[in-house]
Amino acid sequence: xxxxxxxxxxxxxxxxxxxxxxxxxxxxxxxxxxxxxxxxxxxxxxxxxxxxxxxxxxxxxxxxxxxxxxxxxxxxxxxxxxxxxxxxxxxxxxxxxxxxxxxxxxxxxxxxxxxxxxxxxxxxxxxxxxxxxxxxxxxxxxxxxxxxxxxxxxxxxxxxxxxxxxxxxxxxxxxxxxxxxxxxxxxxxxxxxxxxxxxxxxxxxxxxxxxxxxxxxxxxxxxxxxxxxxxxxxxxxxxxxxxxxxxxxxxxxxxxxxxxxxxxxxxxxxxxxxxxxxxxxxxxxxxxxxxxxxxxxxxxxxxxxxxxxxxxxxxxxxxxxxxxxxxxxxxxxxxxxxxxxxxxxxxxxxxxxxxxxxx
Numbered sequence: 054x055x056x057x058x059x060x061x062x063x064x065x066x067x068x069x070x071x072x073x074x075x076x077x078x079x080x081x082x083x084x085x086x087x088x089x090x091x092x093x094x095x096x097x098x099x100x101x102x103x104x105x106x107x108x109x110x111x112x113x114x115x116x117x118x119x120x121x122x123x124x125x126x127x128x129x130x131x132x133x134x135x136x137x138x139x140x141x142x143x144x145x146x147x148x149x150x151x152x153x154x155x156x157x158x159x160x161x162x163x164x165x166x167x168x169x170x171x172x173x174x175x176x177x178x179x180x181x182x183x184x185x186x187x188x189x190x191x192x193x194x195x196x197x198x199x200x201x202x203x204x205x206x207x208x209x210x211x212x213x214x215x216x217x218x219x220x221x222x223x224x225x226x227x228x229x230x231x232x233x234x235x236x237x238x239x240x241x242x243x244x245x246x247x248x249x250x251x252x253x254x255x256x257x258x259x260x261x262x263x264x265x266x267x268x269x270x271x272x273x274x275x276x277x278x279x280x281x282x283x284x285x286x287x288x289x290x291x292x293x294x295x296x297x298x299x300x301x302x303x304x305x306x307x308x309x310x311x312x313x314x315x316x317x318x319x320x321x322x323x324x325x326x327x328x329x330x331x332x333x334x335x336x337x338x339x340x341x342x343x344x345x346x347x348x349x350x351x352x353x354x355x356x357x358x359x360x361x362x363x364x365x366x367x368x369x370x371x372x373x374x375x376x377x378x379x380x381x382x383x384x385x386x387x388x389x390x391x392x393x394x395x396x397x398x399x400x401x402x403x404x405x406x407x408x409x410x411x412x
């Protein structure tokens with residue numbers, strides 16, 4: 054198939070963080086425009102003020118008005134018509150309101166057919182909270198907006214794809230939240246996205262245990278025997294490559310993750326600590342289960358370095374290039390399904406996001 058680049062809506066994220074800095078730095082690389090037509094949802098005044106206060110060069114941009122098409126080869130802005138005082142490095146309620154309005158505008162542009170896919174810049178999860186946003190993060194909000202019940206956050210890089218069963222919840226609630234049905238639901242989301250979006254016809258998935266040493270046969274906890282192992286045995290009985298449970302420390306210490314197409318962790322830090330150790334600044338956050346492709350950089354607002362020129366655009370570049378590849382993989386999958394003969398010839402292959410040479 055001929056590769057297609059899509060119109061991609063970018064939410065601004067928190068305007069006091071490094072989101073707009075890494076966005077402008079990423080857009081200074083001309084290769085980006087071969088992979089997407091970017092539309093940033095940001096008021097002109099905010100965009101200009103941010104660059105002035107952060108001592109960044111203001112890039113050229115095109116303002117998209119009603120009935121006006123985004124231009125290829127440059128930054129496009131859709132204004133959200135909200136003033137906000139830029140106070141770099143500070144958590145502020147008006148900045149949280151702005152971040153939400155930008156996100157909502159980006160989603161509306163997709164629902165209205167202006168854009169096809171979404172990249173979200175980092176938000177402050179506390180200041181964005183309101184009666185309109187009562188969610189622990191982007192993932193859950195996007196699932197609600199698109200009416201999706203089966204979804205999952207996946208952190209991905211060339212080295213590793215990491216899904217989590219329980220996402221943004223307190224650690225003390227993890228055990229009570231786990232169930233065989235929930236784990237099976239997440240395995241199904243992971244298997245579907247590996248097939249449809251990553252081009253892997255028979256995925257091999259590793260399942261981590263919850264407790265140290267995967268419970269030591271019940272000595273250190275019963276969740277493995279009661280909840281996790283029955284799911285794995287069910288998949289094994291059907292010939293599916295869902296294997297485990299693995300003790301997380303040995304699994305990553307021995308680099309066993311290299312033998313699998315994806316890993317499913319039981320809780321947030323169990324999966325994200327090793328992922329970020331292996332792939333920080335090279336990783337992408339991807340929401341599986343949505344009708345669109347949504348990616349984001351794998352870092353937060355980084356208030357501690359905002360306005361210092363230290364923001365690294367590497368993860369955002371990865372998010373943009375990954376979105377392009379995932380989008381085309383999905384198009385290819387459904388195109389092949391229209392012709393079963395071609396689909397049967399489609400070989401299993403390891404996914405590569407195909408990052409171009411940026412030098």
